[in-house]
Amino acid sequence: MxxxxxxxxxxxxxxxxxxxxxxxxxxxxxxxxxxxxxxxxxxxxxxxxxxxxxxxxxxxxxxxxxxxxxxxxxxxxxxxxxxxxxxxxxxxxxxxxxxxxxxxxxxxxxxxxxxxxxxMMQGLTASHLSTETYPIGPGDTALIHAAAGGVGQLLTQMVKARGGSVIGLVSREEKTPVAREAGAEHVLVHTGGGFEDRIRELTGGRGVDVVYDGGGADTFRSSQLALRPHGVHAYYGPFMGVPTLRPTDLPNSILLTYPVVHHHVATRQALVRRTSEVFALVLDGRLTxxxxxxxxxxxxxxxxxxxxxxxxxxxxxxxx
The missing domain is CATH 3.90.180.10 (Medium-chain alcohol dehydrogenases, catalytic domain)
Structure with a gap:
């Protein structure tokens, strides 16, 4: 072979x-x-x-x-x-x-x-982020980095399937239609930080409930500043780099987490259950x-x- x-x-x-x-x-x-x-x-x-x-x-x-x-x-x-x-x-x-x-x-x-x-990999990652990391519910608003990427598109669809809304970030203007097609209500083009003011405008000054951040160290601070009080910053991806910070640097009493998909499917039973949930979304047309x-x-x-x-x-x- x-x-x-x-x-x-x-x-x-x-x-x-x-x-x-x-x-x-x-x-x-x-x-x-x-x-x-x-x-x-x-x-x-x-x-x-x-x-x-x-x-x-x-x-x-x-x-x-x-x-x-x-x-x-x-x-x-x-x-x-x-x-x-x-x-x-x-x-x-x-x-x-x-x-x-x-x-x-x-x-x-x-x-x-x-x-x-x-x-498989990206679907289970999106499942982990939208259920156990921050269980999206009706009325929640999520900020999704790399919304036109593989994880970003599936995560957007899962947030929508659970009744949430999505603000997507993309790195190039030509990726905007892809993020919108996946279901993002708003799409912003940003290659670094500095987007928090625009996020607050879009949320009436409140901030988003959760940021799904696969963007890396350059967007780390802006992601946190875009959150509502007690919002969740889900910083995922093993090769993005890890910023240095003190707990007192966290604004608005936010919660910072580093989700690892293996914890979502830590047992055979969990793997079968979570995969079945992903496959069910595909079969009923809510995940493509x-x-x-x-x-x-x-x-x-x-x-x-x-x-x-x-x-x-x-x-x-x-x-x-």
Whole structure:
């Protein structure tokens, strides 16, 4: 089989399309022929910087969808031919993947292969942000950074599905229609801070209830100043950089949290339940991922370069 592997950390040029021995499923594992692998900023960080679990050499990728081709000893709830998806399984940039059966979820018949691959990592992240991090309710207003991105679009749709309204931030004017199509009532173009006054104008001076902030350190302070008293600043994403602050720097008695999606699906039971909730939103038409680009798996370096350019909107998929 073939896979995308790095021998050292660096730019997209370190990614290599190589031939590797075909894996076989061990005890408790299933062998999956990958149909589509999702591209995420997590993959970029793992390639460029490494981090826990990502020492080179490594096969990149954490998300995808495929078909079970064999099962190992002790696997009773999966069978050859099952359509499955996963949200965090290192080594997903490959034609074949041996994965723990407990990390795989079955894909409903009404969801196509590419959609299933596109909603796992980003859909579960959006689910975590809009339910456990800050449970959006009717009348709530959320400020969403990168509202035209993969997470941003799904998060906007989830906020709307729960009765909330959305102010979206985008980095370029051409991304405005994408954020509006996802459901944002207002879209602001900003590449850094300084947007808090405009947010307060749009909310009658009150501020938003929650800021979903994947924007990084440059927007950290403005995100907090845009919140109502006791509002929630959800600062997510492991490769954004972490600003230094003292608790007394927090304005308006706001709450600051760093949500990690693994805590949303910490058990097999939680993974199945939360994924089922995401799939249900897809099936009833309230959650629709925008798949912007598809690449042959061998062109994964080009997909990374496009993602890092910040000119993409929606989901990027690799097709083995």
């Amino acid at each position: 073939h896979a995308i592997r790095i021998e050292k950390h660096g730019g997209p040029e370190v990614m290599r399309w190589i031939e590797m021995p075909e894996p076989s499923p061990g005890s408790g594992e299933a062998l999956v022929r990958v149909r589509a692998a999702g591209v995420n900023y997590m993959d970029v960080g793992a390639r460029a910087e490494g981090g826990p679990g990502w020492a080179a050499p490594a096969v990149l990728g954490v998300e995808g969808m495929g078909y079970v081709t064999a099962v190992g000893e002790g696997v009773s709830d999966l069978a050859v031919g099952d359509r499955v998806a996963w949200f965090y399984q290192p080594g997903s940039y490959a034609e074949l993947l041996a994965a723990p059966a407990h990390s795989l979820v079955k894909v409903p018949d009404g969801i196509d292969d590419e959609t299933a691959a596109a909603v 991922p925008r798949i912007e680009r598809r690449y042959p798996l061998a062109d994964a370096a080009r997909a990374h370069a496009d993602l890092e350019s910040r000119r993409t909107t929606g989901k990027l998929l690799l097709l083995p």
